[in-house]
Amino acid sequence: xxxxxxxFVENETPYWRELEGMLDSLERDSGAVLHLDEARRLHYLYQxxxxxxxxxxxxxxxxxxxxxxEPLVTRAYTEIHQGRRQAQRLAPFHWFFAVFPxxxxxxGWAFWLALGATLAGCAFGVAALAxxxxxxxxxxxxPHLLGDPSDRVAEEEQAELDDRAGSHAPFAAMLMTHxxxxxxxxxxxxxxxxxxxxxxxxxxxVILGAVAFDYIRAGEGVFLSGWLLPHGSVEIxxxxxAGQAGLVLGRTLxxxxxxxxxxxxxxxxxxxxxxxxxxxxxxxxxxxxVESFFSQxxxxxxxxxxxxxxxxxxxxxxxxxxGLAGRGIGLRWLRRDAP
Amino acid sequence: MTxxxxxxxxxxxxxxxxxxxxxxxxxxxxxxxIDMLAKAALFTLLSYTAVPFGIVDGGxxxxxVTVAYFFVDQGYSIALEYGWRGQTLGxxxxxxxxxxxxxxxxxxxxxxxxxxxxxxxxxxxxYAVGGVAMVLSPRLQRLGDYAANTIVVRAPRPASFExxxxxxxxxxxxxxxxxxxxxxxxxxxxxMAALALETLARRESLAPAERLDLMRRIADYLRDCAPxxxxxxxxxxxxxxxxxxxxxxxxxxASKRDAA
Numbered sequence: 001x002x003x004x005x006x007x008f009v010e011n012e013t014p015y016w017r018e019l020e021g022m023l024d025s026l027e028r029d030s031g032a033v034l035h036l037d038e039a040r041r042l043h044y045l046y047q048x049x050x051x052x053x054x055x056x057x058x059x060x061x062x063x064x065x066x067x068x069x070e071p072l073v074t075r076a077y078t079e080i081h082q083g084r085r086q087a088q089r090l091a092p093f094h095w096f097f098a099v100f101p102x103x104x105x106x107x108g109w110a111f112w113l114a115l116g117a118t119l120a121g122c123a124f125g126v127a128a129l130a131x132x133x134x135x136x137x138x139x140x141x142x143p144h145l146l147g148d149p150s151d152r153v154a155e156e157e158q159a160e161l162d163d164r165a166g167s168h169a170p171f172a173a174m175l176m177t178h179x180x181x182x183x184x185x186x187x188x189x190x191x192x193x194x195x196x197x198x199x200x201x202x203x204x205x206v207i208l209g210a211v212a213f214d215y216i217r218a219g220e221g222v223f224l225s226g227w228l229l230p231h232g233s234v235e236i237x238x239x240x241x242a243g244q245a246g247l248v249l250g251r252t253l254x255x256x257x258x259x260x261x262x263x264x265x266x267x268x269x270x271x272x273x274x275x276x277x278x279x280x281x282x283x284x285x286x287x288x289x290v291e292s293f294f295s296q297x298x299x300x301x302x303x304x305x306x307x308x309x310x311x312x313x314x315x316x317x318x319x320x321x322x323g324l325a326g327r328g329i330g331l332r333w334l335r336r337d338a339p
Numbered sequence: 340m341t342x343x344x345x346x347x348x349x350x351x352x353x354x355x356x357x358x359x360x361x362x363x364x365x366x367x368x369x370x371x372x373i374d375m376l377a378k379a380a381l382f383t384l385l386s387y388t389a390v391p392f393g394i395v396d397g398g399x400x401x402x403x404v405t406v407a408y409f410f411v412d413q414g415y416s417i418a419l420e421y422g423w424r425g426q427t428l429g430x431x432x433x434x435x436x437x438x439x440x441x442x443x444x445x446x447x448x449x450x451x452x453x454x455x456x457x458x459x460x461x462x463x464x465x466y467a468v469g470g471v472a473m474v475l476s477p478r479l480q481r482l483g484d485y486a487a488n489t490i491v492v493r494a495p496r497p498a499s500f501e502x503x504x505x506x507x508x509x510x511x512x513x514x515x516x517x518x519x520x521x522x523x524x525x526x527x528x529x530x531m532a533a534l535a536l537e538t539l540a541r542r543e544s545l546a547p548a549e550r551l552d553l554m555r556r557i558a559d560y561l562r563d564c565a566p567x568x569x570x571x572x573x574x575x576x577x578x579x580x581x582x583x584x585x586x587x588x589x590x591x592x593a594s595k596r597d598a599a
Contacts, residue, residue, distance in 0.1 A: 006590065027424060050351065050355040053355055053357065054354070054355050066529070070357045070358060073351075073355060073357050074349075074357050074359065074442060077349075077351050077357075077442055077443075078438070078442055078443055078444045079444070081351070081352070081441075081442075081443055167398060168398070169396070169398045169399050169401070169402035170398045170401040170402045170405065172402065173401070173402035173403075173405035173406050174405055176406070176409075177405055177406065177408075177409040180409070181409075181458075184413075184455050184458055185458045185459075187455060188455055188456050188457075188458035188459040189458075189459060191456055191459055191482050191485070191486050192459075196459070249452075249486065253486075263440065263488050266486065266487070266488050267488065270446070270448035270449065270452055270487070271448045273448070273452060274447070274448045274451045274452065277451075277455065
């Protein structure tokens, strides 16, 4: 029981002010690191303020004093029990070349499921167009793809090198931002327990399958490969990576295969989700540049063989990167050769 | 937290409980509106910086504006909520803050996930999905908050206590009995103390009969909680008893100095 409330407040106020000052300085500089003595002092002041709050919590002098102490204890509690790890030095290269591929492999099941949904959509698109050619306007919502593929190929092959000059940068910017938004949407739909993500991937697959079938049926398979492979070899996997992230979120919400509670599951999987979507966004930036500056040129400006070779090599390198990077293989190889 | 209350209680490992107050849909929507205006202003400023690019190449300027708009649109909330500890400009102006469900500081992944989920929360327009989710959620969480384990609270502000309003700055015969004052503080629940304070503060707006009746009932309740000796209470009205009791309940070092 606090008999003399005035003396209690007067005695404790310097400690509360000191705690407030420490919290202010910590909140101003999120990268600040406390020395051991400062950390001990902060903890002591937090415990002292907590103790004061516990003493006034059930007393009538609340809410005035309680409403003074509660924000202070809240802030101190947040600072001391923070979920954020210690301030880490930014290491973008390590993140991209090690953490990103490691995360991809750790959540590999989701990638294969996302790929499966895309391929199922492709099969549906092929079957739909094969069985009913009139369905084309409904499953290919792009005006430039609705005409005869051979007409488009003839038109594209007549284009000169300078015809597209000046439009590369805005086109690349539009592609990057649009595709990144699509990938974010694909991830966000994972909140519907993954169903929305699967639908999005299936729909993308339907368009892809229908376009591919339309061009192959028209005998323009080489043009199609030369057009799609240079950027599609990374753009399509990037969208599937976003789907992978969405499916990780969906599985986390369902709780399949773990006895952890939802909060714990989300805490564990969130860094993987963020890594996958940021990785996908970076790949899409590259894909946008390639699509704008390279994919849009056709024979005779750029031979199809060069474009197909570029796309194939890029696909293999990207696959090797996701499969091998971050395993420390190079380091192990160096150690084995060391005397 | 119990039921649909806006009060959200967190218990620390030390066994201390403290309360936070959840932000309602209206204040969050207003904060979002302010953020939209801030984004528009930022985007306008960035558009002016595209002028030098336009001199070199018109296409380059368009590309710059497209990318800048994208980064402002997507990065605004992520950057500010992480840098300002759960606050954007709108939230800061309206006194709101995003925090971890357990009151902890936000992790970067939480900020990113809750903001990326805006793509779904925003369907089909004006955050309809997010708004419905918020109304249905006991913690007023939209889907993004749900996936990120976050809640939006009203940033706590210390209460401004207008002691003089109660007329309690006069001589208080109870002050001679600090041990009984302490018992009074211990026995009277906070809600009743707040009621006594408000009754005194609004006494002039009460009808005379209701004023007398209310003062008598609260004073009786307080007498039962911690009876003061007769020499401290003799000759004082119920209202004066209430003034003295409120002074004893709420008096602090600071308020004593203010009163002096």
